[in-house]
Structures are given as C-alpha cells and as structure tokens.
Amino acid sequence: MKTLFQKTTLKNLDLQNRVVMAPMTRARTSQPGNIPNEMMATYYKQRASAGLIISEATQVSDDAQGYSFTPGVYTDAQVKGWQQVTKTVRDQGAAMFCQLWHVGRVSHPTFQKGELPIAPSALAPIETKVWICDENGNGEMVDCLQPREMTQGDIDRVINDFAISAKRAVEAGFDGVEIHGGNGYLIDQFLRTNSNKRSDKYGGSSENRMRFLLEVVDAVIEAIGADKVGVRLAPFITFKDMNCPEIVPTILQASKALQDRDIAYMHLSEADWDDAPVIPESFRIELRKLFTNTIIVAGSYTKARADEMLTKGYADLVAFGRPFVSNPDLVERLETQAELAELDGATLFGGNELGYTDYPALSGKYSD
Template identity: 65%
Template sequence: MLTQTTVKNQNAAVIDGSSSTPTLFTPARLGDLHLPNRIVMAPMSRARSSQPGDIPNALMAEYYAQRATAGLIVSEATQISRQGQGYSFTPGIYRQEQIAGWRLVTDAVHAVGGRIFLQLWHVGRVSHSVFQDGAAPVAPSAIQPRGTQVWIVGDDGVGRMVDCPTPRALSREEIQDVINDFRQGAANAMAAGFDGVEIHGGNGYLIDQFLRTVSNPRTDEYGGSIENRTRFLLQLSAAVADEIGADKVGVRLAPYITFKDMAEPQIAPTILHAAAALDKIGIAYIHLSEADWDDAPTIPEQFRHDLRAVYHGQLIVAGRYDQARAARILEEGLADLVAFGRPFVANPDLPRRLAENLPLAEFDGARLFGGDAGGYTDYPALAD
C-alpha cells in the first residue's frame, strides 16, 4: 500500500534512484503501479456505449487501447446506478453486461501495456426524469441548477440539450444507499479488470453538490458546517477504500469551477478540509480539475501550496495544460502528474508527440459525443 511517507512530496523525491526534478517523461509510481511517464489521459465523456443498456463495447476498447501509452488512463465518467445517469449513452458499471463490456476495454489496454482507472459517477441533480423512470432527479436539496442542461437522445435518434428539472432531496437512508452504490461500483470495476477507480467529486455533480452551500442548505448531519458538507464524500471514499484498498482510489475535485450554478464562497476551506481527511484515509491521489474556458477563474497559487500542505499523496492537475505549463507545475512541485483531455481526442499517440515535439492534430468538436468510429477511433497515430 502507498503510505503517506512514501508519497510525500514525491515530485521531488527519489524515483527509481533518481532525485532529479521530474518532467512529463519521468517514471512515477501510483500505489502498486509503475507509470512510464507522468502524462494522464483525463476522463472525457464520449457517449459511445451500446444501446440499450449503456454497455461498453469493442469500439470503446479500441479507443482506449489506442491511447494506452499514457502513464495512466482515467476512463470516461461511468454511472454507478441508473439513478446516477444524466446524459444519453454514457456507460454504467452496475449490471453484469456492463462489467463484461468494460472487461473488453481493460483487456485491450493491458494487452498493449497500459494502465486504466474507472471514474465512478453520480450526477445528482444534473439529470432528467427520462433517466429516472419519470421521477425527479435526486440531490442534497430540492434546488434546480439554473442554466444547466443535459444531452438526451430522443426516439428519433437526435440528441438535444434539455433543461434540468427541480430535483428532490435525498433522505438519510437514500444517502447510505448511494454510498453502497459507490462501494459496489468499485467492486464491479475491479471485477472488470481495472487497476483502480477515481471517485468523481467535482464539476457540479452529486458529491460536489453536497460540498457547496449554494446547492446544499440541509440542516441535518450532511449540511451546514464544513464537517457536515464533506461527510458524504468522506464516507463514500472510506467505503470505496475499504472495498478495494485505498492505494487503488483517487478522488477528483473541482474547487474553482462555477458552472452548473455552483459558485461557492466557502469552497477553498471546504476542499482543504476534505483533502486533509482524504489524506488520513490514504487514497492514492487527488485529481484537481481546473476550469478550462477562456474567462474561467484561475486557481490561486496559495491554494495550491495549502493543498500540498494538507494532502501528501499524489496530485494530478487537469485543465488546458500544454507542455510548457505542465513542465512548470511539475518543476514547482505543485503537481506529480498532469492530465490532458482534448489533445488526446485527436492524438492517440500524444505522449510521443509531446516527447518528440511533433505537431498536434486538431479534433472535430462536432463529433465528440455519440456516433460511430468517426471522430473517435479514426484519428491516426503518426508514422514512425
């Protein structure tokens, strides 16, 4: 198991006998995994699962295997239950057919020497009654996320953006049910052959909704104080760690992301409290999701240092990083690995292109979600 002593400030620690400052191409360790580089393929929804049933398939296996030279792949967000779904064609991990489908993916990635974690997901209020058997989505509280839409494919096969309705508040008993769904999702991921799991705790989805006062004005033990608002995240993280081992668990957090009606004045102390508690659980990494649109709020430098002070595991950062920016944050010791999202879409051999300063291809944004191999597995690697 990866202990706090082992991982503390690993960005500046000995890696296989070397004490030099790490680069994107320096090997690293993550729990029992040996990573050949520090380039992470970020989780990106692509909506290519087979229907009916949201089942991973051979096309998805090809897609991930093409990108297996990443030090680590984090899969697209994967709902832990039907209740946890908020978009059409996103894959699940709660049925045997889905587990078998994901086994196609993990076998393909491992066959070419890759490593892959499954991202466990519950969208909470970012959903629609079409995914809830006609009922309202669930959330910490019955507050509609203003200006938030989800992508739904109708009976005509056409995808449309639809407003999220007002959710209903989860009861205490239902909160425990969701925690158990995360635990079972982690067990199912291991049965499917994954190397570990990442708990999606950011980007305005259910766990993030519990963390923020703007979406969680509950008056019970899951709302109010920072200790109460972080309780759901910490209970389910402990449950998942107990199920599969803390060294196989990561958590994604997104403190300064404000979309989905999630602007939160208390977010920095909330995330730092959660990070300190996750450090005690002993999870393998925190994945810091940064806003990546043009006028997005930036993460304050002080917050990065404060996070390092309370959390001693590996830190992954993601959010419009290029090679130069990635090199800087590794050199400064404020991250251990850097995740790339959009560049991996059109560049399946991204680590090689970065290492050899080769040109990057542009992706077709119109073909990101849904469809077939077009805009998915048909981006070529560069010839030798």
C-alpha cells in the same frame, strides 16, 4: 527532478510516464444497457501510451445517469464490456482507473424512470442542461428540473452503490477507481453551500457538507482498499450553478481528511475555457502541504505548463483531455514537439467511429 516522460509509480502501480488521459464523456456505449463495447476498447487502446488512463465518467446505478449513452459498471453486461477495454489497455502498458459518478440534480426524469432526480436539496441548477438522445440518434439539450431532496435512505443507498460499483470495476479489470467529487455533480452538490441547504448532519458546517464525500470514500476504501482509490475535486469550477464562496477552504479541509485516509491520489480538475479563473499559487502550496500523496492536475495543460507544475512540486501527474481526443499518440507528439491535430467538437458526444477512433497517428495510420 520530475519530468513528464519519466517512469513513476502510483502506490503499487508502475506507470510508463507521468502523462494521464483525463476522463472525457464520449457517449459511445451499446444500447440497451449502456454497455462498453469493442469500439470503446479500440479508442482507449489507441491512447494507451499514457501512463494512466482515467475512464469517462461511469454511473454507479440506474439513477446516477444524466446524459445519454454514458457507461455504467454495475451490471454483468457492463462489467464484461469493460473487461475487453481494460485488457487491451493493459496489454499496451498503461494503467486504468474507472471514474465513478452520480450526477445528482444534473439529470432528467428521462433517466429516472419518470421520477425526479435526487440531490442534497430540492434546488434546480440554473441554466444547466443535459443531453438526451433518442433511439434514432437525434439528440437535444434539455433543461434540468427541480430535484427531490435525498432522504437518509437515499444517501445510504448511493453510498452503497459506489462501494458495489468499485468492486465491480476491479472485477472488470480496472486498477482502481476515481470518485468524481467535482464539476457540479452529486458529491460536489453536497460540498457547496449554494446547492446544499440541508439542516441535518449533511448540511450547514463544512464538516457536515464534507460528510457525504468522506462516507463514500470510506465505503469504497473498505470495498477495494485505499491504494486503489482516487478522488477528483474542482474547487475553482463554478458552472452548473455551483458558485460557492466557501468551497475553497472546504476543499482544503477535505484534502487533509483524504490524506489521512492515504488514498492513491487527488485529481484537481481545473477550468479549461479561455477566460477561466487562474488558480492562485497560494492554493497549490497549501494543497501540497495538506495532501502529500500523488496529485494529478488537469485543465488545458501544455507541455511547458505541465513541466512547470512538476518542477515546482505542485503535481506528480498531468492529465490531458481534449488533446488526447484528436491525438491518440499524444505522448509521442508532446515528446517530439510535433504539431497537434485539431479537435472536431461536433463529434464529441454520441455517434460512431467518426471523430472517435479515426484520428490518425503521426504515421498517418489508424490504430485498430
């Protein structure tokens, strides 16, 4: 029987437990250049008792960015910055994947050299904002604008950007990459009928709407190998104006195609707010039939819920997000059933060590 704290494997990787640190944007890079730094290395090192760490979302190009201070993995300086992060994580015994993203329409001309963001269709997301911060640390939430519809040239370039960034991530010391295909960002925008109104081979039928995802996956597999590739999908998350009536069957169809490619894992991103939709058990059963490789689940999991998912066979690894922010020693706290420290939401994005590396462990000490 699977348990949360037992050792396991992910393709060719040995994991010290089934606990995953979920990707969470923290916006602490050095500027200019969105470069990972020593403070980030300390942050991830503190949490490296997890079996697997998935990095915060990391842009694959200049135009992939949608929020201030998020890291990239496509320049020499960014790769060098990540190398100090991955080394310290590996030294603590954890594996680490880099989550690759392109935000698509969830952006602003501020991040696009004054140009409009790109998307499957020229449709602005309703009531969706991005965080923009100036050089003095003053940030504000700004409405997304109507994007520009991607040409075939744009599509080809972005696919290539994912492949190149995957290679650079491996060069930076990551054990693999997670392709972000959920939460309303570019790949998710292609998958959904309400954000994808294209009439070419990338729009209309579910096969066409899946095409961009699968072309990205195929390019990344060719670049670094299927055993180093994970994909995050979010069929039941509808924020950022992503309520699509066809998304669940489309995701199930995509799951089969991903299993056929024998990727390392699928990461199911679940809504984590109070009145979030409950994922039907029938979906989990069907997903497991279609995708038999490793499944990671994430979304307000407690130890009890994690054990239930593992026992029923619906998941192989369980990811924790916000609890890992305020509890660097989360694995120990879960295992000993210790009280969890509360999160300071005001310090989530941007800033310095405050609310980042200064959460103490159970011992009351900070980890350097």
